[in-house]
Amino acid sequence: MNDLDGTVYLDHAATTPMVPEAIAAMAEQMAITGNASSLHTSGRAARRTVEEARELIAERFGARPSEVVFCSGGTEANNLAIKGLYWSRLAQDSARHRIVFSSIEHHALLDPVTWLAKHEGAEVEMTPVDKQGRILVDELRAAVEREPSSVSAVTTMWANNEMGTIQPISDVVEIARAHDIPVHSDAVQAAGYLPLDFAASGLDAMTVTAHKLGGPVGVGALMIGREIDATPLLHGGGQERDLRSGTVSVALIAAFAAAVEVSVSRQAETVARIEGLRRRLLEGIVRTVPDAIINGDPQPGSDHRLPNIAHVTFPGCEGDAMLMLLDAQGIECSTGSACAAGVPQPSHVLLAMGYDDTAARGSLRFSLGHTSTQNDVDRLLEALPAVHQRAQRASLVRAGS
Amino acid sequence: MRVVAAMSGGVDSAVAAARAVDAGHDVTGVHLALSRNPRSYRSGARGCCSIEDAGDARRAADALGIPFYVWDMSEEFADHVVDDFIAEYTAGRTPNPCLRCNEKIKFAAVLDRALALGFDAVATGHYAQLETAPDGTIEMHRAIDMGKDQSYVLGVLTQEQLAHSLFPLGDTTKDVVRAEAAARGIQVAQKPDSHDICFIPDGDNAGWLAEKLGPKPGAIVDEDGTVLREHDGAYAFTIGQRRGLRLGVPADDGKPRFVLDIEPVSGTVTVGSREALAVDALACLQPLWCGAAPTGTLDCTVQLRAHGDEHRARVRVDPSTGSGGGSTVRVELIDPASGIAPGQACVIYAGTRVVGSATISATSRVRAA
Numbered sequence: 166m167n168d169l170d171g172t173v174y175l176d177h178a179a180t181t182p183m184v185p186e187a188i189a190a191m192a193e194q195m196a197i198t199g200n201a202s203s204l205h206t207s208g209r210a211a212r213r214t215v216e217e218a219r220e221l222i223a224e225r226f227g228a229r230p231s232e233v234v235f236c237s238g239g240t241e242a243n244n245l246a247i248k249g250l251y252w253s254r255l256a257q258d259s260a261r262h263r264i265v266f267s268s269i270e271h272h273a274l275l276d277p278v279t280w281l282a283k284h285e286g287a288e289v290e291m292t293p294v295d296k297q298g299r300i301l302v303d304e305l306r307a308a309v310e311r312e313p314s315s316v317s318a319v320t321t322m323w324a325n326n327e328m329g330t331i332q333p334i335s336d337v338v339e340i341a342r343a344h345d346i347p348v349h350s351d352a353v354q355a356a357g358y359l360p361l362d363f364a365a366s367g368l369d370a371m372t373v374t375a376h377k378l379g380g381p382v383g384v385g386a387l388m389i390g391r392e393i394d395a396t397p398l399l400h401g402g403g404q405e406r407d408l409r410s411g412t413v414s415v416a417l418i419a420a421f422a423a424a425v426e427v428s429v430s431r432q433a434e435t436v437a438r439i440e441g442l443r444r445r446l447l448e449g450i451v452r453t454v455p456d457a458i459i460n461g462d463p464q465p466g467s468d469h470r471l472p473n474i475a476h477v478t479f480p481g482c483e484g485d486a487m488l489m490l491l492d493a494q495g496i497e498c499s500t501g502s503a504c505a506a507g508v509p510q511p512s513h514v515l516l517a518m519g520y521d522d523t524a525a526r527g528s529l530r531f532s533l534g535h536t537s538t539q540n541d542v543d544r545l546l547e548a549l550p551a552v553h554q555r556a557q558r559a560s561l562v563r564a565g566s
Numbered sequence: 567m568r569v570v571a572a573m574s575g576g577v578d579s580a581v582a583a584a585r586a587v588d589a590g591h592d593v594t595g596v597h598l599a600l601s602r603n604p605r606s607y608r609s610g611a612r613g614c615c616s617i618e619d620a621g622d623a624r625r626a627a628d629a630l631g632i633p634f635y636v637w638d639m640s641e642e643f644a645d646h647v648v649d650d651f652i653a654e655y656t657a658g659r660t661p662n663p664c665l666r667c668n669e670k671i672k673f674a675a676v677l678d679r680a681l682a683l684g685f686d687a688v689a690t691g692h693y694a695q696l697e698t699a700p701d702g703t704i705e706m707h708r709a710i711d712m713g714k715d716q717s718y719v720l721g722v723l724t725q726e727q728l729a730h731s732l733f734p735l736g737d738t739t740k741d742v743v744r745a746e747a748a749a750r751g752i753q754v755a756q757k758p759d760s761h762d763i764c765f766i767p768d769g770d771n772a773g774w775l776a777e778k779l780g781p782k783p784g785a786i787v788d789e790d791g792t793v794l795r796e797h798d799g800a801y802a803f804t805i806g807q808r809r810g811l812r813l814g815v816p817a818d819d820g821k822p823r824f825v826l827d828i829e830p831v832s833g834t835v836t837v838g839s840r841e842a843l844a845v846d847a848l849a850c851l852q853p854l855w856c857g858a859a860p861t862g863t864l865d866c867t868v869q870l871r872a873h874g875d876e877h878r879a880r881v882r883v884d885p886s887t888g889s890g891g892g893s894t895v896r897v898e899l900i901d902p903a904s905g906i907a908p909g910q911a912c913v914i915y916a917g918t919r920v921v922g923s924a925t926i927s928a929t930s931r932v933r934a935a
Contacts, residue, residue: 486683489594489635559682563675 173496173541177377177534178326178354178474183420184379184427184535191381191420201413202404211415218422225429226373227362228388234405235386235418239353239374240273241398242387245409246349246370247277247320249395251287254317254347256396261317265308267292267300267332268517269325274351275513278320292321297462298330298518306340313344320348323355323371327514327530328461329474331359338367347393353377353385354474357428358436359467363388370395375417379535380424384417428535436472439533440465442542443475446531449546454553456480460518460528473533478520482527482556483563490552496545499530527560567686568592569732572672573626573634575619576760578691578735580626580752581743585734586689587630594685595627595634598676600643600667601765622754629752637679639671646670648765652778655801658830659909662719662872663763668692669722677730687730692716695736695918696728703857704728707918711739718869721913721923722854772802772810784833786813789826789842800833806843806905813837824905826931843904844932848897850912850924859883859893860914860921867915868897870906870926877901881914881921895924902932 174182183191199211216230223230236242247264254261266278268291281287292305300321309316319341324331334350341348349370352361357378363371370393374385389395389408401410428435450457458478462470479487484500491498500512511525520528531545569591571583586593597620620636627634647666654661677688693709694717704725709715723731735743740759747754766774782799794813797803802810807825817823817839824843827836848870853859860883867876878900885893897912906929914921 485635485637486679489633490683492633493594555683559679562678562682 171495173544174536175496175498175531175533175541175545177537178329178530178532179499180376180382181357181379181534182536183376183381184424186427187375187380187420187424190423191416194416194419197415199415201415202402214415215413215418218418221422222373222386222425223388225425226356226371226388227364227366228371229364229391231391231406232363232388233386234389234408235384235413235421236405236409237383238376238385239271239351239372241409242372242374242385243271243274243351244277245387245395245398246372246389247274247318248281248398249408250318250347250349250370250393251281251285252396253394257394258314260315262286263288263290263312263316265290265292265305265316265319267294267305267321269294269298269300269328269330269514270320270322271326271351271353273353274320274322287317288315294330294517296519298325298328298460298514299462300332300337302333302336302340305337309340309344309346313346316341316344316346318347318349321350323350323352323361324359324471325461325514326354327474327512328476328518329354329471330461331355331467331469331471333468334366334368342367354471356425357432358471358473360429360432369393375421375424378424378428380421381417384414384421386421431535435535439537440472442533442537442539443472445539446533446542446545447475447477449542450475450477450549453546453549454479458524460515475531475533476528477531478524478528479553479556480524480527481560482553483560484527484529486556486559487529487552490555491545491548494548494552496548498545499532500526500528568594568684569687569689570594570596570676570680570685571632571689572676572691573597573623574691574760575622575626575754575757576691577744577747577752577754577757578693578740580623580630580691580754581747581750582689582691582732582734583626583632584630584746584750584752586732587632589734591687591689593630593632593689595623595630595632596676596680597623597634597636598643598671599636599638600640600647600671602640602644622757626752626754629750637676639675642671642675643667643765646675651763651765652775654909655775656779656830657909658800658828660804660907661909662911663765664872665719665722665911668719673720673723673727673731677727681730687732689732689734691735692720692733693735693740694720694733696731696733699857706856706920707736708915708920709736709738713873714740716872717915717920718872718874718911718913721856721911721920723856724854725857728856772799775799775801782833784835786811786835786837788817788823789836789838794837797833797835800828800830800835803828803835804905805907811837828907840904842931844902845904845906845929846899846902846932847930848899848906848912848926849928850895850897851892851927853883853893853895853922853924855922856920864914864916864921866921868899869913869915870903870910875901875903876915877903879914894927 199207201211201215219233220230223233282289290308292300294300321332321337347369351372353374356373369390371388376382397408399410460476511522515525569586571593573579573595647663651663693714695707697705708717762769785793803825823837826838864881868879880898882896910926913923
């Protein structure tokens with residue numbers, strides 16, 4: 166995206182611009198009064214909009230409409246999935262106190278899992294990953310099969326948000342299914358960039374969110390099988406299958422559906438274009454900074470990596486210094502790391518992949534999206550040599566202090 | 567100039583940043599993360615290192631419309647300030663961590679990083695004034711608000727550091743700064759001033775040191791050497807301390823007793839009368855001069871602690887007499903001082919101008935113990 170103000174936005178994995186269709190749907194619905202739970206005409210009209218959106222989203226993601234539970238977004242969907250499954254399975258069978266998850270989950274999954282361990286006595290087991298950031302299936306199998314009857318849920322993200330590495334979801338499903346263990350996947354980063362088929366995947370629950378695929382922030386969905394029991398987090402009117410209470414936001418849901426429609430229908434074309442831009446970007450980076458290391462799985466394709474994420478380590482540089490210098494030139498990217506009070510912490514994903522603290526701090530994530538242009542990539546490549554040189558100098562100063 | 571404004575989340579640094587913007591500089595706000603665990607540091611009103619403070623700094627930067635980042639300086643801070651603080655107490659000295667932070671973090675690690683990243687200067691909300699003398703020397707002077715003057719904790723800065731420093735508040739009183747913050751719509755306008763040591767969460771220095779250093783029993787003795795009681799660690803005491811001595815037996819003359827001396831190796835803490843605290847000569851090491859080193863004997867004033875009184879003094883620099891060949895400084899106090907501990911900084915002033923600074927290594931009492 167090259168706005169009038171000249172901003173080069175290379176952080177689509179954080180959030181991507183809304184597509185005009187979603188903005189239009191949202192504006193249209195915001196002008197209309199109606200609670201989808203009301204029985205009168207306005208209420209029925211709102212309900213119709215919500216249900217049509219549900220049907221569309223279900224259809225595009227290979228789910229049944231009744232399997233789509235709208236909520237506030239990825240964090241809530243992940244919390245609902247993992248806490249809901251854990252509590253419900255444990256209530257049925259007190260032996261099921263284990264959760265098996267991966268070491269590269271987003272905080273929106275990692276933190277509820279560690280919370281369950283700390284406050285609810287869950288025994289949690291982290292599946293390690295290889296150098297590309299892909300889980301070691303045999304390790305996951307061993308963890309489950311050591312005592313399958315004590316596992317309440319298995320969860321592995323579909324594609325990693327920092328690295329873009331796609332996980333072997335079918336293997337995960339096969340292992341869990343063999344022991345009748347419910348399996349969840351956080352597909353927030355995959356949705357929009359990979360074809361997702363909930364039914365074909367064999368998953369019991371899957372998280373998606375609107376704002377990563379051109380919809381608004383504040384709405385997402387947990388796809389969850391009809392027959393799967395989960396304990397709700399929010400109690401109240403029971404609007405969403407009694408699993409999630411709270412007045413549904415007609416405008417957000419309508420915009421979510423519009424964005425799903427656009428992103429899925431244009432997926433092949435967008436992905437092909439973005440792959441080209443990503444290649445140009447990485448070739449350019451390696452040309453400018455020959456010792457730059459491109460992380461993750463180098464191979465494209467839906468078994469390998471997302472088309473839109475480029476994760477690069479710049480040895481001898483601090484990522485946050487580069488981010489600041491690029492930002493000063495209107496080029497926006499991410500260090501791909503979690504922040505505590507704005508303090509960059511080395512990413513747990515990179516540490517899990519075997520990177521040391523310094524390499525983890527010296528990395529940047531550039532993520533492309535539907536509005537990315539060749540000019541965006543070229544602006545970055547133009548700015549990079551000077552930025553890299555300065556950041557390198559700043560690191561030397563620090564090392565010497 | 568391209569300026570990094572160090573923004574603590576308090577009102578002073580926010581207004582300093584605003585003034586740097588007004589002066590036409592290209593300003594970037596930077597909050598320093600000094601704790602490895604931000605939750606453990608003092609929060610809100612009393613510190614500068616908590617998550618709330620980072621948020622306040624961010625909001626102030628937003629209000630000024632300047633970019634804002636958090637720089638993680640926690641390792642440097644742990645090495646140069648916290649570890650130094652512990653080591654100094656272990657050696658029986660009384661360090662000033664704020665001064666150390668200015669010397670090693672704000673105007674060293676932060677400034678060096680800023681310069682490497684293409685900035686020209688660091689601006690802070692310290693109350694002090696800089697003036698360039700005709701010969702090009704950068705002079706540091708006390709702020710016009712003597713109640714807020716912070717030249718004492720900046721007295722360690724070298725010419726090179728001062729050449730890249732901006733103190734936009736030196737010519738202003740705190741009242742004016744608060745009013746200006748309110749007028750500019752900066753949310754922290756009424757936030758109380760910070761006090762004490764930011765990395766000690768509850769202000770209990772002795773408790774914090776006890777936790778870090780463990781029990782180091784020793785004796786509290788009077789000036790005759792009579793043991794009054796045992797204690798768990800000399801670091802719980804500072805020279806001049808009166809409260810919390812828990813001596814049980816009153817002094818012979820019935821007057822309150824004060825800590826006169828701490829002997830680090832044995833941990834012996836000597837107590838005595840207020841009169842015995844008075845000190846009229848100091849030996850100081852590692853002088854740093856703000857400009858040229860004085861020669862001969864200098865009639866001047868000295869300040870011996872942050873926000874402490876000025877004492878008239880006569881200072882003599884002895885080159886090459888310190889260990890390792892460094893200079894030493896002898897200070898005769900015309901106005902005696904009390905409660906002076908080795909480790910404290912002696913900052914030397916000619917009028918309002920900072921001449922230099924040195925670390926007190928020994929004191930001589932008016933009435934020897």
